[in-house]
Every structure is written in C-alpha cells, then in structure tokens.
Amino acid sequence: MSEETQTMLLDYAIWFITYALFSALVMVTLLLAIAFLLLMDRKVWAAVQMRKGPNVVGPFGLLQSFADLLKFVFKEPVIPAGADKTVFILAPVASATFALAAWAVIPMSEGSFFGLADGRWVISDLNVGVLYLLAISSLGVYGIIMGGWASNSKYSFMGSLRSAAQMVSYEVSIGLVIITVLLCAGSLNLTEIVNAQRVGVGSSVGLPQSLLDWYWLPLFPMFVVFFISALAETNRPPFDLPEAESELVAGFMVEYSSTPYLLFMLGEYVAITTMCALTTILFLGGWLPPLDIAPLNWVPGIIWFVLKVVAVFFMFAMVKAMVPRYRYDQLMRLGWMVFLPLSLVMVVVVAGVLQYGGLV
Amino acid sequence: MIIKALFFYLFAILSVAAGAMVIIARNPVHAVLFLILTFFNAAGLFILLGAEFLALLLVIVYVGAVAVLFLFVTMMLDVDFAELKAGFIKNAPVGALVGGIVLLELAGLFLLHGFSTGAAGVTQTAMPSLGSGVDNTTALGRVLYTKYIFFFQASGLVLLVAMIGAIVLTLRHKEGVKRQSVPAQVARNPKTAVEVVEVPSGGSIIPSTEGQ
Numbered sequence: 094m095s096e097e098t099q100t101m102l103l104d105y106a107i108w109f110i111t112y113a114l115f116s117a118l119v120m121v122t123l124l125l126a127i128a129f130l131l132l133m134d135r136k137v138w139a140a141v142q143m144r145k146g147p148n149v150v151g152p153f154g155l156l157q158s159f160a161d162l163l164k165f166v167f168k169e170p171v172i173p174a175g176a177d178k179t180v181f182i183l184a185p186v187a188s189a190t191f192a193l194a195a196w197a198v199i200p201m202s203e204g205s206f207f208g209l210a211d212g213r214w215v216i217s218d219l220n221v222g223v224l225y226l227l228a229i230s231s232l233g234v235y236g237i238i239m240g241g242w243a244s245n246s247k248y249s250f251m252g253s254l255r256s257a258a259q260m261v262s263y264e265v266s267i268g269l270v271i272i273t274v275l276l277c278a279g280s281l282n283l284t285e286i287v288n289a290q291r292v293g294v295g296s297s298v299g300l301p302q303s304l305l306d307w308y309w310l311p312l313f314p315m316f317v318v319f320f321i322s323a324l325a326e327t328n329r330p331p332f333d334l335p336e337a338e339s340e341l342v343a344g345f346m347v348e349y350s351s352t353p354y355l356l357f358m359l360g361e362y363v364a365i366t367t368m369c370a371l372t373t374i375l376f377l378g379g380w381l382p383p384l385d386i387a388p389l390n391w392v393p394g395i396i397w398f399v400l401k402v403v404a405v406f407f408m409f410a411m412v413k414a415m416v417p418r419y420r421y422d423q424l425m426r427l428g429w430m431v432f433l434p435l436s437l438v439m440v441v442v443v444a445g446v447l448q449y450g451g452l453v
Numbered sequence: 454m455i456i457k458a459l460f461f462y463l464f465a466i467l468s469v470a471a472g473a474m475v476i477i478a479r480n481p482v483h484a485v486l487f488l489i490l491t492f493f494n495a496a497g498l499f500i501l502l503g504a505e506f507l508a509l510l511l512v513i514v515y516v517g518a519v520a521v522l523f524l525f526v527t528m529m530l531d532v533d534f535a536e537l538k539a540g541f542i543k544n545a546p547v548g549a550l551v552g553g554i555v556l557l558e559l560a561g562l563f564l565l566h567g568f569s570t571g572a573a574g575v576t577q578t579a580m581p582s583l584g585s586g587v588d589n590t591t592a593l594g595r596v597l598y599t600k601y602i603f604f605f606q607a608s609g610l611v612l613l614v615a616m617i618g619a620i621v622l623t624l625r626h627k628e629g630v631k632r633q634s635v636p637a638q639v640a641r642n643p644k645t646a647v648e649v650v651e652v653p654s655g656g657s658i659i660p661s662t663e664g665q
Contacts, residue, residue: 098455101455102455105456177480177482180482180483180486219505220505220588220590221505221506221509221588221590224506224509224510224513225509227509227513227517228509228512228513228516228517231512231513231516231517231518232512232516232517234517234521235489235521235524238521238524238525238528239486242482242524242528250528254525257521257524257525261518261521264517281590422633426635
C-alpha cells in the first residue's frame with residue numbers, strides 16, 4: 094500500500110468517524126427530545142380533557158417516557174405462529190430507521206456548530222434536501238405495509254391497507270405544496286429555503302425583517318394544506334384510521350408487542366417531529382428570529398428552531414385532543430377532491446405570480 | 454477513488470444479488486421486497502455517478518409509489534404455488550431462450566469494448582460535465598424545458614391518457630347505491646330537516662312523511 098493511499102484512507106477514516114459521531118449526537122438528542130415531546134403530547138391531551146395526565150414517575154411525570162421505554166424493553170416479544178417471521182421483525186426496524194434517516198438533511202441552525210472548525214448544524218447539507226425528505230417520507234409506508242401483512246391477521250391487514258392508501262394520497266398534495274415553496278425559494282436546499290425567507294412580504298413594505306417575511310403569510314392556504322396533510326401523512330388523529338381503536342383494535346400493530354412495538358411508536362413520533370421540523374423550515378422561517386431586533390437576534394438560531402418545532406407539535410397535540418376522527422371515505426375525499434385540486438391550482442397561481450409579477 | 458470503488462462494488466453486488474432473489478424468491482411478497490432493495494441499490498449507483506436528482510427521483514417514483522402498488526397487488530393475490538410450478542416446465546425453454554439471447558448480447562458488448570480497468574471505467578461512460586456551480590437539478594431543468602420541451606409535454610400527455618383510461622375503465626355509477634353528497638347535506642336547512650309537531654297530551658303522533 095502506497096503512502097498516498099494510506100493518508101487517503103486515514104483522511105477517510107477521520108471523516109467517517111466525525112460523521113458517525115455527529116449522527117449519533119443528533120440521534121441521541123432527537124430521541125431524548127422525543128421522550129419529552131411524547132410526554133407533552135399526553136399532558137396536553139390530558140389538560141384538554143381536564144385530567145392530570147402522567148404525573149407519578151419523576152417530578153410532574155417527567156420520567157414517564159423512560160419508564161415506558163424500560164417496560165417495553167423488558168417485555169417478551171410475541172411473534173404470532175402464522176406470521177412471516179423475517180418480515181414481521183423487519184417491519185418495525187424499517188419503520189424506525191427510515192424515520193430517523195430523515196434527520197440527516199434537516200438544518201437546525203446556521204453557522205458553525207459550537208465554534209468547531211468543520212462543524213455545522215446539519216449532518217448533510219444536500220443540494221436536493223427536499224427531494225431526499227420526500228423520498229424518505231414515502232418509504233415510511235413500507236414499515237406499515239410489511240407489518241400489517243406479516244402479522245397474518247385480518248385487522249392488521251385492513252389497517253395497513255388503509256394506511257398505505259392514506260399515505261400515498263396525502264403525499265401527492267404534500268409534494269405539490271412543497272413545489273410552491275420551492276418556486277418561491279428557488280432552491281431544493283433546505284438551508285437556502287430558510288435563508289430565502291429573510292426577505293418577503295413584510296420587508297417589501299418597509300418593515301424590518303420579521304415573522305411577516307416567512308412563507309406562511311404569502312402561502313397561507315398552502316400552510317394550512319401542508320399542516321393537515323402532515324397530520325394525515327403521519328397517521329395522527331383525526332386521521333389515525335390505520336390504528337382506529339374503535340374498529341381495528343390497533344390496526345397494523347395489533348400483533349406487535351415489546352421492543353418491535355416500541356420501534357413502531359418511535360418511528361411514528363420521529364416522523365411527527367420530522368414533519369414539525371419541515372413545517373418550521375418551509376413556512377416558519379427555520380432558525381430566523383421572529384423580529385430581527387437587538388434582544389431577539391442575540392438568541393442562538395437553534396433555540397428559535399426548537400421553540401418553533403415545539404409550537405408546531407403543540408398544534409399537533411391540540412388537534413389530537415379536539416377533533417373527532419374522520420371516516421375513511423371522508424378522508425379520501427378531503428385528500429383527492431379538496432387538497433389535490435387546491436394545491437394544483439396554487440402551483441399554477443404561484444408560478445404565474447412569480448413569473449409575471451417580476452418576483453423571480 | 455478506492456472508497457468510491459468499494460461503494461460501487463457494494464451497490465453493484467447487492468443490486469445483482471437482490472435482482473436474482475426477485476426471481477428466485479418463492480413468496481411473491483418477498484420478491485417485491487427484493488425488487489425494492491434492487492431499486493435502492495440502483496439509486497446508490499446513480500449517486501456515485503453524481504446524478505443525485507435521478508437517484509432520489511428513482512426512490513420517490515419507483516420505491517415510493519410503483520412498488521407500493523406492486524406490493525398491494527401481490528398481497529391481495531391468492532397464489533397457488535403448485536400451479537406456479539406446473540407452469541415452470543412449460544415456460545422454461547422460452548425463458549431460457551430470451552435469457553440466453555440477452556446474455557449473448559451482453560457478452561458481445563463486453564468482448565467488443567473490452568474490460569475497462571476496474572470500476573473507474575464505469576464512471577467514464579456518458580457522463581457529461583455540468584460546468585461549475587450548476588447542480589444537476591438545474592442542468593436537467595435547462596434542457597428539459599427548452600430543448601426537449603415537446604418530448605416532455607408529449608410524455609406528460611401519454612401519462613394523462615393512461616390515467617384517464619384507467620378512470621374510464623373502472624368508474625361505474627351503480628343504480629340504487631346510496632352515496633354521500635356533501636352539497637346536499639350542507640344545503641339542508643331547519644325548514645326541510647326539522648318538523649315541529651304539537652303532541653296532544655296523552656295521545657301519540659304519527660311521524661309525517663311530507664318533508665321527505
């Protein structure tokens with residue numbers, strides 16, 4: 094082996110280890126955050142129904158998620174006799190892996206990561222970050238289909254069929270909504286999409302850079318469509334038909350127990366957090382402060398990002414607590430007959446306004 | 454280069470192996486899952502070529518949509534394995550003939566062009582440089598909407614025709630099936646929906662059928 098090859102391999106090893114460490118850091122932080130988001134979800138739900146929610150484990154029930162984690166891990170995984178074992182185990186793993194993989198391209202802030210020379214607030218700043226996210230989120234459906242089929246139970250199968258149809262339907266409108274944002278930002282790179290929101294409606298009428306510049310204002314109908322489609326895409330109530338308790342017991346995960354079930358739940362919550370982050374990046378200005386004046390723009394970008402993600406998650410939780418579940422045909426009608434035409438027309442309108450309004 | 458070559462061999466071997474498993478696997482659902490693995494590795498090869506837009510499009514379109522439909526269909530099928538095997542003997546010679554021809558053609562190509570040196574030769578095939586600062590989304594957009602605009606529109610039309618065809622073939626309005634009509638529901642008002650009835654004390658009322 095020549096000297097040159099050796100230095101190259103060494104460089105590669107260093108690069109690899111750095112990235113592996115960064116990825117591990119993001120994953121651990123994300124999972125910790127999700128433990129508390131899950132608690133928040135349950136607390137908000139409880140507060141709306143005038144209950145206390147989990148309040149026994151730790152102060153204010155803060156450690157509830159960790160208690161649940163331990164409980165799931167120590168239970169015995171039951172694999173049904175008629176199940177296709179490989180696919181049965183593969184399904185939850187695929188579900189969790191695909192959900193976590195999305196976080197590789199999500200920029201959480203800008204600039205150097207805690208002053209590190211080569212550090213950034215994103216693992217991979219892809220040029221086609223948006224497409225990557227679309228690709229990964231369309232893979233999430235496989236965990237559900239595989240799990241439903243491999244369980245060899247009619248309830249699971251019904252659940253997974255519903256879920257597949259639902260996710261494929263709402264992906265179409267999500268894609269079109271994202272296209273409108275891309276048209277405005279002129280880039281598929283998520284960092285550039287956030288930076289394009291520094292100037293917008295607010296600054297064009299002479300205001301300082303503020304939350305009026307972000308895309309939620311000019312693209313408000315798309316913001317609403319995206320939020321509702323995100324609920325449907327992640328199987329959140331009121332669109333939780335795949336696991337409709339009243340009809341299908343627990344839908345595609347009815348045969349799952351222990352760690353495989355935990356992985357499904359984890360995948361679901363990671364996907365929800367991803368959608369919250371995506372809403373933040375596409376419509377709520379990512380890490381930009383709500384008003385670009387002295388005390389607010391001293392706050393690091395990551396804090397604004399986290400606050401915005403938590404705010405969007407709060408809306409997810411409130412919707413879960415307040416809105417009754419849709420019927421299946423209503424869900425399909427909403428997706429195909431309301432959102433699809435609306436977002437299709439908006440793509441044409443936005444493109445037209447940008448082209449003939451001289452805004453490109 | 455070594456790393457790139459290693460990844461090339463990883464993706465290439467996996468995609469060929471998964472491709473073989475698609476036809477070897479007994480269970481059709483497993484076959485479709487292997488097909489998905491093949492798509493994935495093909496996407497990996499695209500990324501090695503620097504065509505990340507195509508790679509992600511492959512994942513979105515084929516893995517995210519087409520393969521889901523495949524999976525749907527194969528899951529719904531009630532496959533009789535005995536019947537499948539009965540057809541094997543009959544169809545084997547035709548299959549072998551087609552496979553043999555393709556193999557011969559590929560061998561001919563290899564013999565004509567010779568083996569390039571290692572995996573590096575693969576990246577040399579038909580990969581125009583894009584110029585600096587142009588990512589391949591932009592590059593594709595530039596030719597797709599200018600030079601190839603008519604072909605692009607024509608392919609869109611073909612897909613539209615296919616879509617309309619599928620709808621025409623399957624859309625049927627059956628008589629006597631109750632359907633929900635949202636406008637009719639929204640248009641209901643208290644006058645047509647509710648009726649105030651004086652109930653005589655001690656007596657009973659027969660619901661009127663007038664408003665229906």
